[in-house]
Amino acid sequence: MSELHYIQNGDYQIPALILEEQPPQKPLGKYGRMRKTYLKEHRTALYNNLLLTGKLTAHLQEIDEAANGRLEQMIPELAKAAGATEALKARDPMRWVGLMNNCKAQAEEIILTELINN
Template structure:
């Protein structure tokens, strides 16, 4: 029999003694792509979402999507930069920023369609 209940500490709040309880933390917080995937599954694939949630495979799946999406973003950005080199950053700062933002938007659209919304 587990006797962990004896190790509970209490704090006084007004006239009450409340236990100091904490929820177990997830191993790693989800990033942007993991959260987007979770939202997509909840709204558009609820049966799959609930099945994964109940079986304990949802969080590992979301972490895998997150890591894969980050990796694909870096790879796609490198490929797009090879095809469309950026202007000189020191001489043309605004053009460089616009160029990089445009490439990032293209890469993110590809990653979203490939990994998040599928």
């Protein structure tokens, strides 16, 4: 924002806030949208600061990419610790699916705590 303009509204002059144009970016993923909702509901000052400085979209993209990368890294580690092997997948597919779902839920809970709701 380079110059501040005001709009007359009754007896008051209200600043006309105009955001700078941002280049188009890829759509937000699940974790970026979750972070945006968290910021809106629980950290309104930070949300408004990021929004007014034009850094909100970049912040949300960064969180989304970090969360997805962390999820891809954590699921194999948790699956190995839980014993969800290819042999189990061939022998008892339903148990394997249950273990993998549990691993994904654990990884997402960690991501929510560390990245989204922080």
